[in-house]
Amino acid sequence: MWVGITIILVVWILWQFVFGYPESRVECENLTAREQHLLAKSAEAFFPEGGSLPSAAEAGVVQYLDRMFAQLPKQQKILIRLLFILIEHGPLIFGPLKGRTTRLSQESRIDYFRSWEESSIYFRRLAFLSLRSLVTIGYFSSQSVETALLSEKKS
Amino acid sequence: MSLPVSQPRVLEFADYQAELSDTADMIVVGSGPGGAVVAKELAELGHDVILLEEGPPFRSKDFTPDAGASMCRLYREAGMRAARGKSMFPTMQAIALGGGSVVNSAIAVRPPDWVFEKWSETSGISLDMRKFSKNFQRVEDFLGIEKTSHDALHERNLLFKKGCDALGISSEPCPRNVKKCKASGECFSGCRAGAKQSTDVSYVPAAIRHGARVYTSVRAEEVVIKNRRATEILGHVVEPFTGKVGYAVRLKARKAIILAAGCMATPQILMRSKGASGPSGHVGQNLQFHPGGALMGIWPHEVNPWVGATQGYHSLEFLKQGYKLEVLWAPASLLVTRFPGFGHQYKKQLERLKHMAPFDGIVAATRSKGSLRLRGKSWDPDLRYELHPEDQKDIHKALISIAEIMWASGAESIIPGIHGMPPEITKDEMHVLVNHKFDINQTTTTCNHAFGTTRMGNDPTKSVVDHSGRCHHLDNLYITDSGVIPMSPAVNPMLSIMALADRASHLIHEATN
Numbered sequence: 001m002w003v004g005i006t007i008i009l010v011v012w013i014l015w016q017f018v019f020g021y022p023e024s025r026v027e028c029e030n031l032t033a034r035e036q037h038l039l040a041k042s043a044e045a046f047f048p049e050g051g052s053l054p055s056a057a058e059a060g061v062v063q064y065l066d067r068m069f070a071q072l073p074k075q076q077k078i079l080i081r082l083l084f085i086l087i088e089h090g091p092l093i094f095g096p097l098k099g100r101t102t103r104l105s106q107e108s109r110i111d112y113f114r115s116w117e118e119s120s121i122y123f124r125r126l127a128f129l130s131l132r133s134l135v136t137i138g139y140f141s142s143q144s145v146e147t148a149l150l151s152e153k154k155s
Numbered sequence: 156m157s158l159p160v161s162q163p164r165v166l167e168f169a170d171y172q173a174e175l176s177d178t179a180d181m182i183v184v185g186s187g188p189g190g191a192v193v194a195k196e197l198a199e200l201g202h203d204v205i206l207l208e209e210g211p212p213f214r215s216k217d218f219t220p221d222a223g224a225s226m227c228r229l230y231r232e233a234g235m236r237a238a239r240g241k242s243m244f245p246t247m248q249a250i251a252l253g254g255g256s257v258v259n260s261a262i263a264v265r266p267p268d269w270v271f272e273k274w275s276e277t278s279g280i281s282l283d284m285r286k287f288s289k290n291f292q293r294v295e296d297f298l299g300i301e302k303t304s305h306d307a308l309h310e311r312n313l314l315f316k317k318g319c320d321a322l323g324i325s326s327e328p329c330p331r332n333v334k335k336c337k338a339s340g341e342c343f344s345g346c347r348a349g350a351k352q353s354t355d356v357s358y359v360p361a362a363i364r365h366g367a368r369v370y371t372s373v374r375a376e377e378v379v380i381k382n383r384r385a386t387e388i389l390g391h392v393v394e395p396f397t398g399k400v401g402y403a404v405r406l407k408a409r410k411a412i413i414l415a416a417g418c419m420a421t422p423q424i425l426m427r428s429k430g431a432s433g434p435s436g437h438v439g440q441n442l443q444f445h446p447g448g449a450l451m452g453i454w455p456h457e458v459n460p461w462v463g464a465t466q467g468y469h470s471l472e473f474l475k476q477g478y479k480l481e482v483l484w485a486p487a488s489l490l491v492t493r494f495p496g497f498g499h500q501y502k503k504q505l506e507r508l509k510h511m512a513p514f515d516g517i518v519a520a521t522r523s524k525g526s527l528r529l530r531g532k533s534w535d536p537d538l539r540y541e542l543h544p545e546d547q548k549d550i551h552k553a554l555i556s557i558a559e560i561m562w563a564s565g566a567e568s569i570i571p572g573i574h575g576m577p578p579e580i581t582k583d584e585m586h587v588l589v590n591h592k593f594d595i596n597q598t599t600t601t602c603n604h605a606f607g608t609t610r611m612g613n614d615p616t617k618s619v620v621d622h623s624g625r626c627h628h629l630d631n632l633y634i635t636d637s638g639v640i641p642m643s644p645a646v647n648p649m650l651s652i653m654a655l656a657d658r659a660s661h662l663i664h665e666a667t668n
Contacts, residue, residue: 045498046497046498047501047502048499048502051499051502051503052506053502053505053506064223065223068223068224068227071224071227071396072227073535075533075535076232076233076235106498110497114497122242122596126243129492129493129599132492133489136488136489136492137486137489138223139488140222140486140487140488140491141222141223141224141488149505149506149508149509150461150508
């Protein structure tokens with residue numbers, strides 16, 4: 001019986017944390033499907049649909065970061081990939097133990113990110129700031145965002 | 156391949172079709188504020204000069220306000236370089252013809268005289284201020300340095316002035332090496348208006364007019380030393396943006412080699428060159444920065460902060476207390492990352508951006524020290540830096556002064572961006588900032604003025620170069636970048652670096668003739 005429970009547990013953990021990523025819905029050449037999925041979900045937490053400003057998807061955040069990723073030096077690519085892994089599988093270490101970040105509901109994901117932002121551990125806050133910076137750089141690269149936010153400049 | 160002296164021009168990556176070898180009187184490594192001045196002055200004094208630059212040249216049309224693209228193209232380590240200590244300190248170094256002058260905000264300000272007295276106490280070198288003042292003047296005249304014109308200020312800069320005036324704090328438009336500024340606020344990603352007089356459009360062309368040859372996309376990697384003399388530079392052509400190594404480079408110097416690759420690259424060249432570091436053990440030590448912090452003010456009216464000179468106004472009132480206050484602008488994407496909230500709340504914050512303006516403070520941090528070490532074969536160094544608790548207190552004081560200026564200019568609230576504080580405070584809640592137990596790990600502290608890694612001094616056991624920039628133990632190897640600065644200039648260091656380089660040029664000329 002214990003063997004069966006262990007197998008089920010291992011399969012569940014692998015499914016929750018390693019496998020089961022949807023196929024990429026945007027054209028990317030450099031980021032893996034997992035990385036795209038994490039970035040898309042993270043960007044959605046910062047810049048959801050609705051309101052007067054474009055959403056992350058409308059701003060093309062993932063596509064931008066895919067292009068930017070290609071320009072990064074090797075070492076920075078490695079560091080950013082490690083950052084993605086840490087954020088994606090952070091729930092395993094820091095909770096909530098509901099699976100990887102991309103499996104969380106939008107509400108839970110925001111709570112999860114808030115726990116990083118407000119963490120008493122400096123390293124966690126720094127990692128979160130790095131993710132937020134990347135996504136925000138991607139968001140502001142969009143012409144529609146620039147037009148909406150930096151209006152006087154455009155006129 | 157080599158260029159005939161009769162055909163001086165700039166070589167770019169695509170021009171190299173074979174290994175490069177050449178000979179000149181003087182080889183200058185680095186085209187930023189330290190190197191370009193020396194190259195121009197020595198060429199003007201009649202020396203045959205080669206100027207090397209690892210980065211590519213950029214034209215105005217090559218610049219983009221897009222933060223990500225700019226960081227990847229213009230900055231080392233894609234703008235993600237950081238010094239490690241108790242905290243991570245982001246520090247940005249440019250890789251371009253013109254070096255840091257291409258991406259700084261063009262502030263060109265003289266330090267007060269007491270700074271040089273402190274330098275003298277530290278280094279044992281007394282600079283003749285009457286003569287040194289002429290070096291400053293020569294640079295200021297050449298670059299046409301002027302205080303930022305009223306037309307270029309706009310509301311963000313004027314709010315700072317208004318706040319300072321209301322509090323009786325002295326302030327002034329920043330003196331800058333800019334002509335016909337378009338007030339685009341894009342200094343940090345390169346001037347698309349072509350107004351900034353960075354060295355790639357000022358000193359380097361002047362050096363070329365006097366016969367200098369400029370080899371871009373060439374990384375100097377080793378200085379060959381023979382019998383106390385620097386005789387050759389060895390290196391490689393490197394592809395822009397990818398850093399891929401290409402043809403070998405071998406350049407012979409008849410008279411002198413001048414390293415001005417910046418205070419993070421020059422020590423690495425010395426450490427990788429047999430017999431170049433000298434016995435002092437100070438190469439790569441004494442790394443110093445001007446750590447800085449910023450607050451984002453929110454006013455009831457529209458400020459449109461993206462319009463106006465990037466850093467058009469500053470206050471030198473608190474220099475003796477250890478900090479300088481400035482107006483700031485940078486790509487918006489970098490400034491808003493510390494905004495609180497998620498989702499629609501975060502987007503609502505962004506919509507208020509037009510009502511906001513950031514002011515910053517940089518501290519002299521004379522008690523803090525760091526070091527630079529090689530990281531294997533990589534040319535990205537391992538940087539360590541520890542901020543002294545007293546310097547940390549100065550950052551807190553600077554932030555309090557900034558907040559007071561913001562309130563005095565009519566700000567209705569401030570986003571502190573400090574962990575452990577409320578996301579936004581009003582004037583009535585100022586005590587929260589004042590009484591906050593400030594710790595450097597609670598905020599992002601940038602360190603963009605770097606110096607001291609090859610400091611000058613009279614004592615060869617405690618310094619790397621003498622008063623002329625010459626390495627103590629060698630006859631003709633000089634350093635003229637920010638590494639020679641013995642301690643904080645209290646203000647933005649570019650003009651001081653250029654004045655020191657101007658001074659060194661004439662001393663090198665005298666020594667080699």
